Every structure is written in structure tokens, then in C-alpha cells.
Amino acid sequence: MPGFLVNSVSRRRIRFLGSLCFVGVAGLALVNCSSSQPSSQDQALISVQTSQLSVVVENKVGMPLVDVEVAILPVGGVTQFTKFAGRMENAEKRDYELSSFYGRDGTQFSLRVVRPKTVRVTGKDLNNKALQVDVPWKQ
Known part of the structure; x- marks a missing residue:
């Protein structure tokens, strides 16, 4: 009889662990699906x-952008x-030299020292979006 009780406890534990794993996997899937990645619509705007000398940014939103970085x-x-670019008017195109980018500690950007991966542009439109x-x- 004691072996029978241990066996039923093991089954309960296995069921509990299985359901716990299922809930964990479902939670991870939900988090990955609802992430706030920039949409392809933002990419087109x-x-x-x-290039090796500059970064060119063009506003295609249809209205001015503020707090552009x-x-x-x-x-x-x-x-x-x-x-920091500040305000960009509608259809404005700006050319930023690579030497005008600085790190938090005041280090100037140089392609000889740093290998860039991504250019990120952030800002808000007049509707505060x-x-x-x-x-x-x-390159």
C-alpha cells in the first residue's frame, strides 16, 4: 500500500509540473506576440x-516631428x-555627419573605432504619438 500512495503522489506532481510548463509556454508566447516592436508603417514614415560619411533622415509622416533623436x-x-535633431518639418531631409554623434561620456563616433549595427530614430508627432x-x- 505505501508504494501505491507514492505512485499517486508522483502522478499528481507530474500533472502539476506539466500544467505549470504549459502555462509558462503560453505566457511566453503571449508576451512575444504582444511586444511593442516598431511597425512596418513607422518604418515607411x-x-x-x-553611408561612410553621414546618416540621412527624411520625415515622411505628413506633419512635423518634435523631440527627434x-x-x-x-x-x-x-x-x-x-x-538630438529637435524638430523636423514635414518632408524635411537632414544630413548628419558621423562626427556629430557623441556617446554619453562625450566620446565622438568614429567608424575606425566602432562597428555600427543599427540606426534608431525616435520622435513624436504633433498628436504626441x-x-x-x-x-x-x-555601407
């Missing part, structure tokens, strides 16, 4: 082009190099 994210991700565009670095 702000155009970003990179352009950031170069390196491969290691240790420091991001940013440039936040926009974010991540574009892979292309």
Missing part, C-alpha cells in the same frame, strides 16, 4: 540612409552615439 547603436551595445524606426547599418 521615416526614411533613414547610411538619431542614435547609432554599435554591435557590442555598450554605448549608443546620439544626435511616439515613433521609433530601427534600420540596420548599410
Whole structure:
């Protein structure tokens, strides 16, 4: 009889662990599906082009953008190099030299030292809707 009780306890534990794993996997799937990645619509609203000398940002939103910030994210991700652009009018295109990007500690961006991975442009439209565009670095 004692062996029978241990066996039923083991079955309960296995059922409990199985249901716990199912809930965990379902929770992870829900979190991944509901992540707030920038939509492809945001990607089409702000155009970003990179070269060995500059980063070109063009506003295609249809209204001015405020608090625009352009950031170069390196491969290691240790420091991001940013440039505050302020306000960009509708259909405005700006060319930012790579030497105008600085890290948090005041380090100037240089392609000789840092290998860039992504260019991130963030800003808000006049309706206070936040926009974010991540574009892979292309040379």
C-alpha cells in the first residue's frame, strides 16, 4: 500500500509540473506576440540612409516631428552615439555627419573605432504619438 500512495503522489506532481510548463509556454508566447516592436508603417514614415560619411533622415509622416533623436547603436551595445535633431518639418531631409554623434561620456563616433549595427530614430508627432524606426547599418 505505501508504494501505491507514492505512485499517486508522483502522478499528481507530474500533472502539476506539466500544467505549470504549459502555462509558462503560453505566457511566453503571449508576451512575444504582444511586444511593442516598431511597425512596418513607422518604418515607411521615416526614411533613414547610411553611408561612410553621414546618416540621412527624411520625415515622411505628413506633419512635423518634435523631440527627434538619431542614435547609432554599435554591435557590442555598450554605448549608443546620439544626435538630438529637435524638430523636423514635414518632408524635411537632414544630413548628419558621423562626427556629430557623441556617446554619453562625450566620446565622438568614429567608424575606425566602432562597428555600427543599427540606426534608431525616435520622435513624436504633433498628436504626441511616439515613433521609433530601427534600420540596420548599410555601407
